[in-house]
Amino acid sequence: MKVIRCIDQTGAVVTAAIEADGRARKIEGDLYGHYTITKTVVEVQEQLAPIVPKAILCVGLNYRRHAEETGAELPRYPILFMKSPSSLQDPLKPIVIPQYLKSDKVDYECELAVVIGKATKNVSEDEALHHVFGYTAANDVSARDWQKHAGGGQWCRGKTFDTFCPLGPVLVTQEEIKDPQNLRIRTLINGETFQDSNTKDMIFSVAQLIAFLSGSTTLEPGTVILTGTPAGVGMARVPKRWLVEGDTVSIDIEGIGMLTNPVLNETL
Numbered sequence: 519m520k521v522i523r524c525i526d527q528t529g530a531v532v533t534a535a536i537e538a539d540g541r542a543r544k545i546e547g548d549l550y551g552h553y554t555i556t557k558t559v560v561e562v563q564e565q566l567a568p569i570v571p572k573a574i575l576c577v578g579l580n581y582r583r584h585a586e587e588t589g590a591e592l593p594r595y596p597i598l599f600m601k602s603p604s605s606l607q608d609p610l611k612p613i614v615i616p617q618y619l620k621s622d623k624v625d626y627e628c629e630l631a632v633v634i635g636k637a638t639k640n641v642s643e644d645e646a647l648h649h650v651f652g653y654t655a656a657n658d659v660s661a662r663d664w665q666k667h668a669g670g671g672q673w674c675r676g677k678t679f680d681t682f683c684p685l686g687p688v689l690v691t692q693e694e695i696k697d698p699q700n701l702r703i704r705t706l707i708n709g710e711t712f713q714d715s716n717t718k719d720m721i722f723s724v725a726q727l728i729a730f731l732s733g734s735t736t737l738e739p740g741t742v743i744l745t746g747t748p749a750g751v752g753m754a755r756v757p758k759r760w761l762v763e764g765d766t767v768s769i770d771i772e773g774i775g776m777l778t779n780p781v782l783n784e785t786l
Contacts, residue, residue, distance in 0.1 A: 519535050519536075519555075519690075519691045519694070520535065520536040520688040520689070520690055520691075520694075521533060521534070521535055521536075521545070521549070521568055521652065521688060521689040521690075521691065522534050522535075522536060522542060522562070522565060522566075522568055522686075522687070522688055522689070523565075523566045523567065523568050523569065523570075524542070524560065524562045524563070524564060524565045524566055525562075525563045525564040525566065526544075526560045526561060526562065526563060527560075527561040527563060529563075531566065532544050532545075532560055533545045533549060534560045534562075535555045536688065541559050542559065542560040542561075542562055543555050543556060543557065543558060543559060543560065544556045544558040544559075544560050549569070549651070550635050550636060550651060550739035550740065551739075564608075565608065565609050565610065565686065565687060566608045566609075566686075567606050567607065567608050567609070567684070567685040567686050568654055568685060568686055568687075568688055568689035569633060569654075569685070569689060569740060569742070570603070570606065570740070571603050571606065571633075571685075571740055571741065571742040572603075572738045572739065572740035572741050572742075573600070573603070573737075573738070573740075573741045573742070574600060574601040574602070574603060574605070574606075574683060574741075574742045574744065575598060575600060575731055575737075575741065575742070575743045575744070576598070576599050576600060576601055576658060576677065576743075576744040577596045577597060577598060577722070577727055577743070577744060577745055577746045578597040578598075578599060578673065578746065579592075579593055579597050579721070579746065580593075580596065580597075580720050580721050580722055580727075580745060580746025580747075581715065581719045581720055581721065581746055581747065581748040581749060582719050582721055583715065583719055583748060583749035584746070584747055584748050584749045584750075584751065584754075585721070586749070587749045587750075587751075587754040588753070588754055592721055593721065595730065596722050596726075596727055596730050596731070598731070599672075599673040599674055599677060600674060600678070601658075601674075601677055601678045601682065601683050601744075602678045604678075604680060605677075605678045605679065605680060605681065605682040605683040606683050606684075606685060607680075607681040607682070607683060607684040607685070607779065608684070608685075608686065609684065609686040609687045609777055609778060609779070610778060610779065610780075611681070611684075611779060612681065612779060612780045612781060612782040613657070613659055613681050613682070613684065613761065613767065613779045613780070613781045613782070614679075614680060614681045614782055614783070614784050615761065615762075615763065615781065615782070615783050615784060616661060616664075616679050616784055617783055617784040617785075617786055618784060618786060619664065619679075621661035621662075621663050621664055621676075621679075622663070622760065623661060623662040623663040623753070623758075623760050624659060624660070624661050624662075624760055624761045624781075625659070625660045625661075625662050625751055625752045625753050625760065625761065626657060626659065626705050626707065626712070626713075626751065626752060626761060626767050627657060627658035627659070627660060627705075627747035627751055628655070628656075628657065628703050628704060628705040628713050628747055628748070628769040628770075628771070629655075629656040629657070629658050629703075629744045629745055629746060629747050629769075630653060630655070630656070630698065630701065630703060630717055630724075630744075630745045630771060631653065631654045631655065631656035631685060631742050631743065631744055631745070632650055632653055632698075632724055632727075632728070632742070632743040632745060633650065633651045633652050633653065633654065633689060633740065633741070633742055633743075634649055634650065634651065634728075634737045634738070634739060634740065634741040634742075634743070635649060635650060635651025635652070635692075635739055636649055636651075636739055637736055637737070637738060637739060638728065638732045638736070638737040638741075639732050639734075639735065639736045639737070640732060640733060640734065641728060641729055641732045642729060643723075643725045643726055643728075643729045644725075646724070646725040646726075646728035646729050646732075647692065647698070647724065647725055647728075649728060649732075649737075650692040650724070650728070651689075651691065651692065651739070652689045652690050652691040652692050652694075652695075653689070653690050653692070653695050653698060653771075653773075653774060654685055654686060654688065654689045654690065654774060654777075655685070655686065655687070655769045655770070655771045655774050655775070655776075655777040656683060656684065656685050656742075656744050656769065656777070657683070657684045657705075657767060657769050657777065657779065658677065658682075658683070658744050658747060659677075659679075659681070659682040659683070659684070659761075660676055660677055660682070661675075661676040661677075661679060661682075662676060662753050662760075663676070664676035664679075665677060683744075684769070684777055684779045685742070685777070686777045687775050687776065687777055687778075688774065688775055690773060690774050694773065695773055695774075698717060698723075698724045699717050699718050699720065699723050699724065700716065700717065700718050701716065701717045701771055701772040701773060701774075702714075702715075702716055702770075702771070702772040703715055703716065703717060703748060703769075703770070703771050703772070704769070704770045704771075705750065705767065705768070705769055705770075706767070706768040706770065707759070707761075707765055707766070707767055707768075708765060708766055709766075712750050712752070712755075712759065713747070713748050713749065713750035713751070714748075714750065715748030715749060715750070716748075717745075719748055720745065720746060721746075724743075724745060727743060727745060728743070731743065761781045762781065763781055763782055763783045764780075764781065765780070765781040766778060766779070766780050766781070767779050767780075767781060
């Protein structure tokens, strides 16, 4: 099942399932519990991020070639940081480059996002994928100046500005993604490919990440896990490639689709 969240013809925010014929049918009930796909056809006026996350957990340096391009040693354990839920952005809405806390080193990062479907704590690797509701595409937008030099040694300041976590365009339920460790994943800027990899290059698999993150910690339904980015980020390129106003960034993941956002400067 492919799930969207949108504004419908009445102006209401609804969740809907995309049918084989392309029509969207309204979902009623609890997406992580009991829900029903109704016969009501939704006329999508504006597409939103497919869910509003309970929390956004992020993993750094989780692709081998990305670790190599940054000169970092392979981590012994997953590297965890967090984004605020207020960093969420919808498909086709702008990534906004900070001007108040000014940044001129805003980077793109295509990532497979995992959505937890039920309360998960101390789960084993073998059982971990059974706790996944679905998958979507994410852009872990990063202000590298605030991440690397001005964030007090922590990554969160550079990672959690408003609009720095686009999600979408759809949430694909876990039964449709047979193997999350074999998906092509790309970033395109203005139509040109800048990242092109496969999730098989992950250091820690999706199952390993869920097992680690749920250790002595409850992952609530609706928790989003960003699983790391592959090689090709702007920071590591020669010359460096930062996002600028006027760019259009697309994250394309096999089996999920393309998440596209324009880039604008913050208006003060």
